[in-house]
Amino acid sequence: xxxxxxxxxxxxxxxxxxxxxxxxxxxxxxxxxxxxxxxxxxxxxxxxxxxxxxxxxxxxxxxxxxxxxxxxxxxxxxxxxxxxxxxxxxxxxxxxxxxxxxxxxxxxxxxxxxxxxxxxxxxxxxxxxxxxxxxxxxxxxxxxxxxxxxxxxxxxxxxxxxxxxxxxxxxxxxxxxxxxxxxxxxxxxxxxxxxxxxxxxxxxxxxxxxxxxxxxxxxxxxxxxxxxxxxxxxxxxxxxxxxxxxxxxxxxxxxxxxxxxxxxxxxxxxxxxxxxxxxxxxxxxxxxxxxxxxxxxxxxxxxxxxxxxxxxxxxxxxxxxxxxxxxxxxxxxxxxxxxxxxxxxxxxxxxxxxxxxxxxxxxxxxxxxxxxxxxxxxxxxxxxxxxxxxxxxxxxxxxxxxxxxxxxxxxxxxxxxxxxxxxxxxxxxxxxxxxxxxxxxxxxxxxxxxxxxxxxxxxxxxxxxxxxxxxxxxxxxxxxxxxxxxxxxxxxxxxxxxxxxxxxxxxxxxxxxxxxxxxxxxxxxxxxxxxxxxxxxxxxxxxxxxxxxxxxxxxxxxxxxxxxxxxxxxxxxxxxxxxxxxxxxxxxxxxxxxxxxxxx
Amino acid sequence: xxxxxxxxxxxxxxxxxxxxxxxxxxxxxxxxxxxxxxxxxxxxxxxxxxxxxxxxxxxxxxxxxxxxxxxxxxxxxxxxxxxxxxxxxxxxxxxxxxxxxxxxxxxxxxxxxxxxxxxxxxxxxxxxxxxxxxxxxxxxxxxxxxxxxxxxxxxxxxxxx
Numbered sequence: 117x118x119x120x121x122x123x124x125x126x127x128x129x130x131x132x133x134x135x136x137x138x139x140x141x142x143x144x145x146x147x148x149x150x151x152x153x154x155x156x157x158x159x160x161x162x163x164x165x166x167x168x169x170x171x172x173x174x175x176x177x178x179x180x181x182x183x184x185x186x187x188x189x190x191x192x193x194x195x196x197x198x199x200x201x202x203x204x205x206x207x208x209x210x211x212x213x214x215x216x217x218x219x220x221x222x223x224x225x226x227x228x229x230x231x232x233x234x235x236x237x238x239x240x241x242x243x244x245x246x247x248x249x250x251x252x253x254x255x256x257x258x259x260x261x262x263x264x265x266x267x268x269x270x271x272x273x274x275x276x277x278x279x280x281x282x283x284x285x286x287x288x289x290x291x292x293x294x295x296x297x298x299x300x301x302x303x304x305x306x307x308x309x310x311x312x313x314x315x316x317x318x319x320x321x322x323x324x325x326x327x328x329x330x331x332x333x334x335x336x337x338x339x340x341x342x343x344x345x346x347x348x349x350x351x352x353x354x355x356x357x358x359x360x361x362x363x364x365x366x367x368x369x370x371x372x373x374x375x376x377x378x379x380x381x382x383x384x385x386x387x388x389x390x391x392x393x394x395x396x397x398x399x400x401x402x403x404x405x406x407x408x409x410x411x412x413x414x415x416x417x418x419x420x421x422x423x424x425x426x427x428x429x430x431x432x433x434x435x436x437x438x439x440x441x442x443x444x445x446x447x448x449x450x451x452x453x454x455x456x457x458x459x460x461x462x463x464x465x466x467x468x469x470x471x472x473x474x475x476x477x478x479x480x481x482x483x484x485x486x487x488x489x490x491x492x493x494x495x496x497x498x499x500x501x502x503x504x505x506x507x508x509x510x511x512x513x514x515x516x517x518x519x520x521x522x523x524x525x526x527x528x529x530x531x532x533x534x535x536x537x538x539x540x541x542x543x544x545x546x547x548x549x550x551x552x553x554x555x556x557x558x559x560x561x562x563x564x565x566x567x568x569x570x571x572x573x574x575x576x577x578x579x580x581x582x583x584x585x586x587x588x589x590x591x592x593x594x595x596x597x598x599x600x601x602x603x604x605x606x607x608x609x610x611x612x613x614x615x616x617x618x619x620x621x622x623x624x625x626x627x628x629x630x631x632x633x634x635x636x637x638x639x640x641x642x643x644x645x646x647x648x649x650x651x652x653x654x655x656x657x658x659x660x661x662x663x664x665x666x667x668x669x670x671x672x673x674x675x676x677x678x679x680x681x682x683x684x685x686x687x688x689x690x691x692x693x694x695x696x697x698x699x700x701x702x703x704x705x706x707x708x709x710x711x712x713x714x715x716x
Numbered sequence: 717x718x719x720x721x722x723x724x725x726x727x728x729x730x731x732x733x734x735x736x737x738x739x740x741x742x743x744x745x746x747x748x749x750x751x752x753x754x755x756x757x758x759x760x761x762x763x764x765x766x767x768x769x770x771x772x773x774x775x776x777x778x779x780x781x782x783x784x785x786x787x788x789x790x791x792x793x794x795x796x797x798x799x800x801x802x803x804x805x806x807x808x809x810x811x812x813x814x815x816x817x818x819x820x821x822x823x824x825x826x827x828x829x830x831x832x833x834x835x836x837x838x839x840x841x842x843x844x845x846x847x848x849x850x851x852x853x854x855x856x857x858x859x860x861x862x863x864x865x866x867x868x869x870x871x872x873x874x875x876x877x
Contacts, residue, residue, distance in 0.1 A: 158848060161847070162780055162781030162782075165780040354852070
């Protein structure tokens with residue numbers, strides 16, 4: 117018995133020591149004034165539950181069997197100049213890889229690159245944290261310098277059930293190696309609640325802490341310690357219930373919106389916007405903003421349509437800065453910046469629109485957070501009742517068709533992120549300018565009618581809404597979406613490719629006709645564009661399978677197979693093959709190859 | 717009862733101090749047996765309703781957003797049933813107490829008031845509520861609890877040596 121007890125005690129203490137050592141290498145949930153969601157649940161069970169099932173909560177989690185959904189069954193991963201061996205050890209998720217700190221120092225010029233014959237140092241580490249739970253999961257590895265966290269160079273895609281090099285899930289210029297990322301100075305700002313990077317402590321050493329992992333109650337309601345202490349008094353609580361006037365010790369965005377819609381929207385805007393982040397936010401104490409504050413006092417907005425010296429500074433430092441975020445007309449075009457889009461909308465500047473007009477964290481579907489009843493036109497007809505009463509007269513489409521759904525014309529999928537198209541929150545009306553391609557924002561009509569030309573759209577808008585006909589529109593009838601797919605800049609190409617797989621376009625147009633052009637897009641230099649085009653082809657015909665990361669010759673073969681399948685299904689098109697081929701060549705020649713890095 | 721009233725009418729002045737202090741045990745027993753059994757009947761029926769709500773998966777009762785209602789109703793059911801047993805216990809043990817008529821009457825009144833107010837407070841509190849707080853009906857519960865304590869103390873004192 118005695119040896120058994122001794123063995124058991126030794127095992128127990130060893131496990132405890134290992135756990136303590138690990139905890140010291142990972143940011144902890146500890147910030148004065150914040151209570152964490154566990155304490156909110158007791159009094160707000162419904163709100164806690166609706167938040168708990170959503171994706172804000174799981175934006176960053178400690179890596180546990182409950183939080184990790186990627187395949188960790190002893191896999192050897194290669195690509196983009198990286199390799200790693202990932203596996204499980206009990207409940208721990210492990211990786212054997214090049215020392216991420218060494219890699220970081222090489223990537224950022226703090227250490228000379230390898231000399232011929234040298235081997236990079238390799239380490240075995242326990243994966244500490246996971247980002248995301250909806251479309252993909254990225255993983256973090258302790259640097260062992262303080263509690264710094266560096267990126268695992270591979271990301272798991274849920275739809276595809278596969279690991280891919282981390283750089284290949286972003287729309288970045290081809291050929292570049294994805295550099296090591298430091299979680300503590302980039303993700304912590306918006307992927308946690310009240311994170312504090314503390315990256316300046318002890319020189320390089322990082323000592324980050326957060327109020328809570330993921331985006332929890334106090335991100336939107338403010339620190340809750342005072343609120344909890346005050347409401348331990350039941351008389352106070354019932355007095356507040358009786359008055360129905362809200363509690364001044366906590367922020368309720370919906371209540372705030374009644375008196376100040378801008379302040380309420382800024383609660384979402386603290387993360388869903390493009391703002392200037394000071395060094396103190398990036399490296400020091402983190403965001404000073406708490407719910408209910410005026411956002412711009414600590415995080416000035418960066419808007420192409422309202423330039424400031426801060427924006428000018430960024431543009432001076434990086435001439436491609438604006439292209440990474442905005443369409444040429446100043447509309448935001450990358451994901452997670454919806455607030456930046458919304459505040460350029462007339463509905464917001466001249467109306468009553470705020471985020472909560474359509475969205476709700478608590479009474480909503482967890483995917484888009486659209487409030488109950490807001491999935492259709494309800495959001496818009498709150499104000500535009502007359503249009504809602506005679507929608508077909510306004511849209512010139514059948515009332516029950518997708519062409520009569522407000523969102524499809526006024527909030528088309530012109531934002532790129534997460535390898536897909538996302539609805540733009542700059543709410544405006546479709547129009548055709550004389551400019552197209554490059555980084556010109558595509559119009560909503562041609563994103564649905566992907567088989568129609570710009571001239572066709574301009575004529576319709578002129579006839580229905582008296583919009584002036586722009587000069588210089590080609591009369592060759594080439595569908596605008598096809599032009600964008602092959603001639604636009606990388607973001608426009610990705611957005612155009614995505615539309616062909618969207619059910620709206622599939623209802624409104626013969627998307628099957630676009631297969632040869634989508635097959636041509638499989639040779640796009642940007643991996644993200646190839647990914648989106650490949651998935652659009654699979655949506656048109658599930659037999660169309662394509663690996664966007666395969667070697668060039670393999671991709672070309674896959675494109676040929678797709679083309680042959682299409683030709684055999686459409687023998688009548690065979691005579692046009694040469695014309696199609698020539699059109700493709702012409703469009704690809706015009707392609708805007710300006711380097712683009714979508715800053716999603 | 718008729719006999720007792722007649723005797724009281726015939727010789728009110730002769731009523732001894734000891735007689736005045738003696739509770740009408742038979743009446744008390746019958747009253748609390750009735751209260752006890754009726755409480756059990758009502759609140760076990762209510763329990764049946766709650767079980768049906770589980771069986772039929774009624775969101776009005778089971779949804780996470782209605783956790784406060786569920787807790788309040790459960791407490792109403794449990795307290796009502798328990799107080800039924802307390803009434804029965806009082807009825808069965810009161811013949812052996814040495815309580816004065818005044819004390820017995822007060823204990824009986826307190827017990828009966830608690831039997832009504834406490835489950836009612838919980839049930840009303842669960843009908844309309846504020847997130848984690850039950851509705852205003854819950855204000856009935858603290859006085860009911862105080863009355864129950866008073867009643868129990870009076871009964872306990874009746875068993876002193």
